[in-house]
Amino acid sequence: MSILDKLDNYYEDKKPSEVWLMVILAGALVGYLLYTILEPISSSYRKKEEARNKTLKQNISKAQSYLNSITVNGDRNYKVKKLDKEIAQKTNTLNEYRGKVTKLDGAVSKLNSVLYNKGNWSKFLNDISKRAKANGLRIYSISNDVLEQNNTNAFGKVLEVNINCQGKYGKILSFMNDLENTELVTDISNIDLEASTGEPKVDINLTVWGIKR
Numbered sequence: 001m002s003i004l005d006k007l008d009n010y011y012e013d014k015k016p017s018e019v020w021l022m023v024i025l026a027g028a029l030v031g032y033l034l035y036t037i038l039e040p041i042s043s044s045y046r047k048k049e050e051a052r053n054k055t056l057k058q059n060i061s062k063a064q065s066y067l068n069s070i071t072v073n074g075d076r077n078y079k080v081k082k083l084d085k086e087i088a089q090k091t092n093t094l095n096e097y098r099g100k101v102t103k104l105d106g107a108v109s110k111l112n113s114v115l116y117n118k119g120n121w122s123k124f125l126n127d128i129s130k131r132a133k134a135n136g137l138r139i140y141s142i143s144n145d146v147l148e149q150n151n152t153n154a155f156g157k158v159l160e161v162n163i164n165c166q167g168k169y170g171k172i173l174s175f176m177n178d179l180e181n182t183e184l185v186t187d188i189s190n191i192d193l194e195a196s197t198g199e200p201k202v203d204i205n206l207t208v209w210g211i212k213r
Helices: 001-014 016-070 076-116 118-133 169-179
Strands: 138-146 157-167 187-194 201-212
Touching: 016 076, 118 138, 118 157, 157 169, 169 187, 169 201
Parallel strands: none
Antiparallel strands: 138 157, 157 201, 187 201
């Protein structure tokens, strides 16, 4: 005999009220068992969802607060635009400084040519011979005397040069003009022209000015 047949025989002699009571009790028991099993699971799931919702609300609130903080007169890009403007201004200022540094480097490069150092003077003295040859003059002697200065960071006389040469009068004038137009600041302080049976001879005293450091 199957279980269903046994149940039919069991309830056959029972009153309907007793059968319903037993069904209700059985249902209540099943419900209690299901609650006991599922309640911890549902409770844990509920707590996780509540925590997740709370975190989402906090993030949304923070995002809204941030948007409000960067919004000026209804423009959320106001601060971004302001930073872009400041960056552009600072870039222009930086480019201006770079331009000034470039000009300063050029000025220093030019200044190096009048600084007191043996390299510049050697180049200058050698240039005298080249200029004399270019003007067709004969150089008999070139002497120089370095002047000492008390203030080593001053601009003043730093070199005296004496040139003894011979050539045509016009070539001598051209040579002296060349000397006064060199990169160094030069000043012809004295000329001693000596007539001769041929081309005139001349002693030229030249003062060189510069910065001594």
